[in-house]
Amino acid sequence: MRVMNKGQNRRSVLAGLAGTGLLMASPGIIGRARAQSGDAIRLGAPFHRTGIGASYGRWYERTANAALEVINAGGGINGMPVEMIVEDDGTDPKRGVELIEKFSAEHKVDAVFGHLFSHVAAATAPRAGELKMPYFLCSEAHTLAAGGFNRYCFQPSISDVKSQVSSMAPWISENLGKKITLIYPDYAFGYDHRDNMTAAIKAQGGEVVADIAIPPTETTFTRYMPRIPFNTEVIYHVMVGPAVMTFVKELGEHLGSNRPEIFGFIDSLEAVDIGIPQLEYLEGTHFWEGHARYAQADQTEFDKFYREKVGVDENGASVDDARDISTYAHMFSVWETLFAMKQAMEMADYKGPDQKVAFLEAMEAIEGFEASNEFPQGEKLFNGKTHQSFAHQNISKVTDGKLEVVYRTSIEETLYEDETDYTQMSF
Amino acid sequence: MTLHNGKLLALCVVTVIVLFGLQFVLPPYLTLALTRILILSVFAMGYNMLMGYTGLLSLGHAMFFAAGLYAAGLSTYYWGVTLPVAFVLGIVGAFAVSLVIGLLALRTQAVSFMIVTLMFAQAGYLMTLQFTNITGGDQGLTLPTDARSFGLFGMVVDMTSDTARFNLALLIFTVVLAVLFAITQGPLGRLFVAVRENEPRTQMLGFDTYAIKLTAFTVSGTISGTAGALYGLMFGYIGSSFAGFQNSIEALLYTLIGGPGTLLGPLLGTAVMTMLIDRLSGITTAYLIVIGVLLIVVNLWFPKGILGTIRDRWLGWLK
16 A cells, blocks of 8 residues: 655645646736727737747747837827737647637737738638638738638738739749749648749740649758759749758759759748858849848838838848848738738727727728838738739849849739629628 | 446536536636637547546547548538538548547557557648648638538527537537546446556456457547537638647647546646646747646656546545
């Protein structure tokens, strides 16, 4: 029979249980909406602080904080200060859904913004509709413009993948080659690229000679490289996640000096310094950039203002640490989305959730944005029916270890036929 | 019929009554969170059946959760079947998958069993990505508006209503709890425990332990799939992340924290883990470190989980 010191054990068990109970029940832990409606605009920000999107999440948060400082210094929105409540979604769809509920029922925010990864947004958007929560995406997925979401979802800043790819395919086919090998992540974001690029390059008289899908969990890529056909004229790559650096290095090692043209989405190298010796082979290759990482010769005053406020230097790195490279090509979407929301709230004279519908209708009525401090990436057309923005896209060439914009598409090149009309949907 | 363990039955009844009452006192968000806890604890209860009662540690239960999720979700997405029918199809799907996988995986033991279940689950996860044109892959599928409500006995149950969802989750939880009470406190449950405690001796007594383990495996997988079907239909979204390894580990952690081999342990474990993650993630970015430390502490000082420790020291009937 086991002998034990009952008193001591009981005490330790009770202490443990009491501790757990206390932790669960303490007022700081059991949160409540912290203030009454009408005294401030509250925005929920579910950022990818951890998980596969963590490098983006960190910079999205920094950009959002900078934008809110500017907004609040200018008097807030309709005379009310703007507060942001940040939660980590772990780049996980399940947690994304939980958080939209938390923002709605507990924090009682006015709107939610900031999701980037498409699978998290895809899971969250339906629940946002059910909760009647205005939900602003900073993603690139085509699902919204294709009619897959609902009237509460908007993407007022960054263009979707279909728009990005179709606007650049003519330039790629005219300047780099017509036989394309696609290398992309084996999930929805990659499929968006595959499907849109295949269609767009075919329309230019070119063809996709191979498409290589790589599982997102992969950490080494050498076994995929031999699948690149010899007749490839252009390698088109778009990889994301912690292993992108390994991917790009191994691609270089495989190709050697006699390589085809390379066109990549900067997603493959967001938050990565391209000036390191292992990436020297990228010299002369091309990248898509939503917003040019390196300050260009014709840098606008707006870009200068935005860099200064977010704390990014002319090389796209943090002003505090030159090795801390930002996700510059994407993170403008957070900044611009906040100013788009501000504009719509001001149009609707928004004071609180009672004017939610007026706020959303005002958003739908916006036709575009001028290039400005608020929209430093450039002017935009906003389609109120599809809830999607269309903007200039940049094609940059690696020159002397820096990205130099060699072509900027017109907005007209990024447009395509409407695939849905959310204004026909009831609130 | 003899009623075994009346005290545990009384505790279960009180638990269900308290859970029902909580919806009237909790703020709206915590009611939503409790809905999710109820569904996930059904998943953990299924896992506990195999790990806690039968002593078989699986690392692939996300596969059964996903089997229920996809069988229910895809049938309503593509064929437009009503939600109750889709729910039943989800259970049937999980039953079929767990039976087939059980027949194969139970030919192995101990570490090999863990690896085989993990491999099957990874194969299942990769299949959901491979057949993206059907499953929607990692981006998943959003169930259509028609699949967000159903008629039952002349009433329309709206799945977007928080009250309806909470009570439906509680109903399914109660049914599963009742079924598991009947199994674990009856002769079948004793056989499961006999296999856990000493399989050769159980064989020597004339029992077919392979059949016992297969029964436990199938019951466990089917219940896990029930949770999956309920989750998919209730939240209107199905995606491959639910088939991922992390989901299997979560079921294991819920069970370990609450107490393996205790009927109500998974509910407690799920509630503690879910609320800790939810609360801590709003306070610190290092919440996963805190969770990790907690797990180490529990394993060092309470290796049998919260209810398992209480059972061993004071309340022997809490099993």
